[in-house]
Amino acid sequence: xxxxxxxxxxxGEGTNRVVALNNVSLEAAKGDFIAVMGHSGSxxxxxxxxxxxxxxxxxxxxxxxxRRIDAMNEDALVDIRRGRITYVFQQYHxxxxxxxxxxxxxxxxxxxxxxxxxxxxxxxxRVGLDKRxxxxxxxxxxxxxxxxxxxxxxxNDPALILADEPTGNMDQKTGMEILELFRQLHREGHxxxxxxxxxxxxxxxxxxxxxxxxxxxxRVEQGRSRNNEx
Amino acid sequence: MELHRLVAxxxxxxxxxxxxxxxxxxxxxxxxxxxxxxxxxxxxRIYEQLEEYGANLVVIPAVSQLDLELGGLGLGSLTVGxxxxxEGKVSLVRQITxxxxxxxxxxxxxxxxxxxxxxxKLYVSSEVRGVSVMVVGxxxxxxRRMKTWWRIREGEYLDGTDQALLGALxxxxxxxxxxDSIVLNGFxxxxxxxxxxxxxxDDYQIFVPIRMAQEAVDREGMVSSIDVRALCIACPVxxxxxxxxxxxxxxxxxxxxxxxxxEMGMMDRINRFMLALAGITxxxxxxxxxxxxxxxxxxxxxxxxxxxxxxxxxxxxxRTFIYEAIIVGILGGVLGFLAGxxxxxxxxxxxxxxxSVGYVPGYLPxxxxxxxxxxxxxxxxxxxxxxxxRVADSFRSL
Numbered sequence: 001x002x003x004x005x006x007x008x009x010x011x012g013e014g015t016n017r018v019v020a021l022n023n024v025s026l027e028a029a030k031g032d033f034i035a036v037m038g039h040s041g042s043x044x045x046x047x048x049x050x051x052x053x054x055x056x057x058x059x060x061x062x063x064x065x066x067r068r069i070d071a072m073n074e075d076a077l078v079d080i081r082r083g084r085i086t087y088v089f090q091q092y093h094x095x096x097x098x099x100x101x102x103x104x105x106x107x108x109x110x111x112x113x114x115x116x117x118x119x120x121x122x123x124x125x126r127v128g129l130d131k132r133x134x135x136x137x138x139x140x141x142x143x144x145x146x147x148x149x150x151x152x153x154x155x156n157d158p159a160l161i162l163a164d165e166p167t168g169n170m171d172q173k174t175g176m177e178i179l180e181l182f183r184q185l186h187r188e189g190h191x192x193x194x195x196x197x198x199x200x201x202x203x204x205x206x207x208x209x210x211x212x213x214x215x216x217x218x219r220v221e222q223g224r225s226r227n228n229e230x
Numbered sequence: 231m232e233l234h235r236l237v238a239x240x241x242x243x244x245x246x247x248x249x250x251x252x253x254x255x256x257x258x259x260x261x262x263x264x265x266x267x268x269x270x271x272x273x274x275r276i277y278e279q280l281e282e283y284g285a286n287l288v289v290i291p292a293v294s295q296l297d298l299e300l301g302g303l304g305l306g307s308l309t310v311g312x313x314x315x316x317e318g319k320v321s322l323v324r325q326i327t328x329x330x331x332x333x334x335x336x337x338x339x340x341x342x343x344x345x346x347x348x349x350x351k352l353y354v355s356s357e358v359r360g361v362s363v364m365v366v367g368x369x370x371x372x373x374r375r376m377k378t379w380w381r382i383r384e385g386e387y388l389d390g391t392d393q394a395l396l397g398a399l400x401x402x403x404x405x406x407x408x409x410d411s412i413v414l415n416g417f418x419x420x421x422x423x424x425x426x427x428x429x430x431x432d433d434y435q436i437f438v439p440i441r442m443a444q445e446a447v448d449r450e451g452m453v454s455s456i457d458v459r460a461l462c463i464a465c466p467v468x469x470x471x472x473x474x475x476x477x478x479x480x481x482x483x484x485x486x487x488x489x490x491x492x493e494m495g496m497m498d499r500i501n502r503f504m505l506a507l508a509g510i511t512x513x514x515x516x517x518x519x520x521x522x523x524x525x526x527x528x529x530x531x532x533x534x535x536x537x538x539x540x541x542x543x544x545x546x547x548x549r550t551f552i553y554e555a556i557i558v559g560i561l562g563g564v565l566g567f568l569a570g571x572x573x574x575x576x577x578x579x580x581x582x583x584x585x586s587v588g589y590v591p592g593y594l595p596x597x598x599x600x601x602x603x604x605x606x607x608x609x610x611x612x613x614x615x616x617x618x619x620r621v622a623d624s625f626r627s628l
Contacts, residue, residue, distance in 0.1 A: 046622075049621075049622040054539065054620065054621040054622040055620055055621070055622035055623075056620070074543075074544060075543065078538075078541060078542075078543045078544075081538070081539065081540065081541045082541035086540070087539050087540075089539075089625070091625075093532075093535075093536045093539070093625070094536075095236075095240075095533060095536060095537075096243065097239045097240045097242070097243035097244075098236070098239060102236075102239070106236075106537070106540050106541075107540040107541045109232070109233065109236065110537070110540065110541040110542040110543070110546055111541060114232060152540060156541065
């Protein structure tokens with residue numbers, strides 16, 4: 001489904017030149033759960049941004065279902081974001097003026113779907129937050145906000161969910177709850193690529209990719225079919 | 231949920247920031263509207279004042295004086311032509327004047343037709359109580375329209391046929407009061423009223439209905455001159471004079487050029503000055519709006535990134551900013567109109583003493599349109615710029 005071919009990302013020029021990613025390649029099939037690990041500054045987030053079309057690689061290719069994301073124009077990327085790839089961020093990135101329900105509705109709004117309320121409510125129920133649909137982000141805990149963000153990522157029924165340290169801002173217990181949610185999504189057939197620095201979390205992924213200084217330092221296969229894991 | 235509801239919610243959350251932007255628009259619109267309102271009031275005030283110049287076009291009989299000479303010996307002069315204008319030409323002069331004025335004002339509808347005061351006069355030298363006076367036969371109605379500054383000190387204005395209206399000094403010299411009887415060339419008349427002093431020749435004259443004057447000197451159907459008041463910005467006084475000279479034989483129309491030039495020039499200069507002032511203010515106001523809008527867009531770069539990450543297109547982002555600008559424009563337009571009108575009431579009398587400022591409802595749609603255009607124009611560029619930022623960078627800019 002997803003092929004990343006020798007992707008490099010270089011910021012700045014001359015003496016300010018920083019190599020964020022150096023010749024990184026990976027592949028993900030439908031239903032995969034891949035964890036990307038590494039210290040801060042190792043290029044994990046850059047890799048995720050490039051896979052999702054939020055940033056462009058300096059060289060290399062990103063191919064999703066046979067189409068090159070790295071060479072897409074903005075309009076084509078909008079289409080990708082409206083159905084193929086969605087994101088879950090460490091800082092949740094919810095719009096503060098909207099309620100939980102409205103935040104989940106947002107992707108449908110931009111798609112031009114004006115009667116998606118039931119679907120959005122279903123997604124909130126899916127993450128266990130249907131009771132708090134009318135609350136604004138400021139009235140929700142970190143874990144709850146992340147659940148809203150996950151519901152938002154699910155509402156367009158994406159092929160691939162990219163999660164950038166989704167548990168990074170949480171205590172251990174809440175983090176494990178969020179992780180459990182991702183594992184359920186994975187069991188239901190969603191493909192997930194998750195950046196994390198928590199080995200405990202990465203342990204649940206089917207494949208672990210460890211980045212160091214922009215290069216893949218280690219690659220651990222934990223079995224393609226994680227559904228048998230427990 | 232529709233896009234505009236999203237914007238409305240966001241505006242409600244960022245009330246303070248949005249109000250700053252509204253304030254920027256208000257200041258610009260307020261100044262423009264106050265200037266326009268004061269200018270409009272001043273214009274009618276200036277017209278009022280200019281009215282007091284009286285006629286600016288005089289039609290007199292075409293009389294030429296021919297000097298007779300014989301071998302260097304002057305034999306006096308011979309007057310050729312008549313000293314009077316047949317009354318029938320009054321309506322012709324009126325028609326030419328009104329046609330040209332309405333044409334240059336672009337008035338087509340009969341009901342809106344502008345009618346210039348056209349006042350025929352017959353001057354008669356006469357004697358009252360042994361004092362020689364100038365009696366002026368007038369069309370009471372037209373003369374009243376011409377001389378808007380006339381005020382009755384005593385009695386009433388001319389109403390019937392056998393009445394006379396006296397200038398202030400004439401009444402004093404002749405020791406006459408309203409209601410007294412006088413004899414003019416053998417005709418018994420009543421003094422209907424006495425004018426206040428005007429400081430002009432009118433003070434020494436006696437005004438009677440033109441029919442009476444014509445009868446008194448046996449000049450039925452004759453007038454001495456026709457005064458025309460063709461005063462408005464677009465009135466082509468000199469063209470009207472030329473047209474009368476060409477179309478009406480036996481008369482000479484003279485434009486009182488100075489008055490026409492002065493008043494046209496004055497209005498023109500005032501209008502230009504006001505418009506320039508309004509334009510500069512609006513430009514300054516717009517600069518303020520661009521500033522607030524740029525800040526507003528900048529503050530929301532993260533939100534823009536979020537919206538794009540969940541599937542908003544660049545167009546949709548720009549549209550949300552346009553919706554916000556329209557809200558800012560509507561608020562700014564309404565408040566700017568109110569503030570500008572209030573300001574006009576405050577400063578109008580300071581700039582033009584005696585001016586009566588009135589609010590102009592027609593300026594509300596104008597200020598709304600202006601405010602929306604300014605707000606949208608000020609938002610477009612920063613909003614467009616914001617959508618060029620890479621989504622990943624918009625999160626990093628935190």
